[in-house]
Amino acid sequence: xxxxxxxxxxxxxxxxxxxxxxxxxxxxxxxxxxxxxxxxxxxxxxxxxxxxxxxxxxxxxxxxxxxxxxxxxxxxxxxxxxxxxxxxxxxxxxxxxxxxxxxxxxxxxxxxxxxxxxxxxxxxxxxxxxxxxxxxxxxxxxxxxxxxxxxxxxxxxxxxxxxxxxxxxxxxxxxxxxxxxxxxxxxxxxxxxxxxxxxxxxxxxxxxxxxxxxxxxxxxxxxxxxxxxxxxxxxxxxxxxxxxxxxxxxxxxxxxx
Amino acid sequence: xxxxxxxxxxxxxxxxxxxxxxxxxxxxxxxxxxxxxxxxxxxxxxxxxxxxxxxxxxxxxxxxxxxxxxxxxxxxxxxxxxxxxxxxxxxxxxxxxxxxxxxxxxxxxxxxxxxxxxxxxxxxxxxxxxx
Numbered sequence: 001x002x003x004x005x006x007x008x009x010x011x012x013x014x015x016x017x018x019x020x021x022x023x024x025x026x027x028x029x030x031x032x033x034x035x036x037x038x039x040x041x042x043x044x045x046x047x048x049x050x051x052x053x054x055x056x057x058x059x060x061x062x063x064x065x066x067x068x069x070x071x072x073x074x075x076x077x078x079x080x081x082x083x084x085x086x087x088x089x090x091x092x093x094x095x096x097x098x099x100x101x102x103x104x105x106x107x108x109x110x111x112x113x114x115x116x117x118x119x120x121x122x123x124x125x126x127x128x129x130x131x132x133x134x135x136x137x138x139x140x141x142x143x144x145x146x147x148x149x150x151x152x153x154x155x156x157x158x159x160x161x162x163x164x165x166x167x168x169x170x171x172x173x174x175x176x177x178x179x180x181x182x183x184x185x186x187x188x189x190x191x192x193x194x195x196x197x198x199x200x201x202x203x204x205x206x207x208x209x210x211x212x213x214x215x216x217x218x219x220x221x222x223x224x225x226x227x228x229x230x231x232x233x234x235x236x237x238x239x240x241x242x243x244x245x246x247x248x249x250x251x252x253x254x255x256x257x
Numbered sequence: 258x259x260x261x262x263x264x265x266x267x268x269x270x271x272x273x274x275x276x277x278x279x280x281x282x283x284x285x286x287x288x289x290x291x292x293x294x295x296x297x298x299x300x301x302x303x304x305x306x307x308x309x310x311x312x313x314x315x316x317x318x319x320x321x322x323x324x325x326x327x328x329x330x331x332x333x334x335x336x337x338x339x340x341x342x343x344x345x346x347x348x349x350x351x352x353x354x355x356x357x358x359x360x361x362x363x364x365x366x367x368x369x370x371x372x373x374x375x376x377x378x379x380x381x382x383x384x385x386x387x388x
Contacts, residue, residue, distance in 0.1 A: 121296065130295060130387070131295045131296040131297050132295060132296060133289075133290060133293050133294060133295045133296065133299070134286070134289075134290035134296075134299075135290065135293070137296075145287075145290055146287075149283060149286045149287055149290065150283075152286065152296075153279065153282060153283055153286065212363070212364075213359065213360065213363045213364075216363070218297045219296070219297050219300060220296070220297050230296060230297070234300050237304070238304065238307075241304065241308070241360065242311075244356070245308070245311060245353075245356070245357075248352060248353055248356055249315060249353060
């Protein structure tokens with residue numbers, strides 16, 4: 001005899017679960033919400049199944065997106081949960097592929113650790129309004145502190161993803177977000193007497209330098225603004241600073257005026 | 258009357274070479290973790306340390322000396338003292354010095370430098386735990 005089909009909760013039942021979860025944060029209610037939306041998770045994971053990754057892994061990644069969406073969803077807003085959750089889940093899947101692409105030269109174990117760290121850092125930052133420290137990342141991931149430090153450093157050492165990388169919301173490149181701010185950047189070049197070295201960075205690298213060192217945004221704030229991870233911002237900034245210093249030293253000598 | 262703060266002291270001596278930059282990054286990250294600095298703060302400190310260390314790498318072949326740096330791990334901050342650095346941050350007539358100072362001052366809470374009795378300059382950087 002075939003299994004009876006699983007009963008899908010009605011909209012009003014889902015809404016009641018969300019109201020309850022918002023008030024109590026009861027893990028059982030959260031599990032019920034997860035169960036109610038696993039079809040959505042499978043459906044979105046299947047969209048990415050032709051990119052060489054096992055479907056089970058993609059379902060796991062999409063599930064992380066679902067958990068984030070459940071935690072952030074406000075039932076008072078006049079929006080259906082699925083409408084709210086789809087961009088979050090798709091964003092999580094895209095981030096997974098982007099991180100895999102940028103860490104492709106790392107051993108599998110380190111690659112997985114890097115992804116796990118990245119996800120934990122983002123989730124923590126969103127929940128607490130500040131980036132975590134190492135022990136907080138360790139607590140969130142179950143990875144010991146030494147391995148967290150190694151993992152973060154491993155990610156730093158990996159190849160740098162292109163600044164043209166699509167941001168996590170899948171709609172804008174960094175250039176689209178930052179735009180051109182030629183006058184401000186020219187002022188920065190003049191102020192630091194960089195002898196035109198800023199022009200050796202591309203516009204997007206210049207803009208990252210500007211956001212960090214002139215506007216004074218933290219890496220986490222830049223990451224939020226651009227829809228990329230803090231680790232990604234860190235890599236890109238380090239690379240831009242290295243280029244700037246090398247160009248400056250090459251053009252003027254290490255101690256020249 | 259001053260009350261002496263309790264600090265853990267860590268000293269590192271390394272060759273001023275590119276592979277050692279990673280060792281210093283790992284050490285700085287580990288000590289930042291002991292203080293409880295968050296990722297942004299730890300990365301700021303690492304960027305500043307790297308900025309100074311790269312100035313030493315540039316001139317490292319001239320000296321072949323081991324480079325010394327000291328960390329002071331305190332309850333509310335991490336201090337880094339980089340010794341005999343060939344980088345005079347107070348000499349703002351040099352564009353490289355001006356650039357380095359700008360980068361470091363933008364991301365470090367306290368920065369001071371003074372001539373080392375033997376050679377170069379001692380650079381003292383402090384990063385405080387966020388409130």
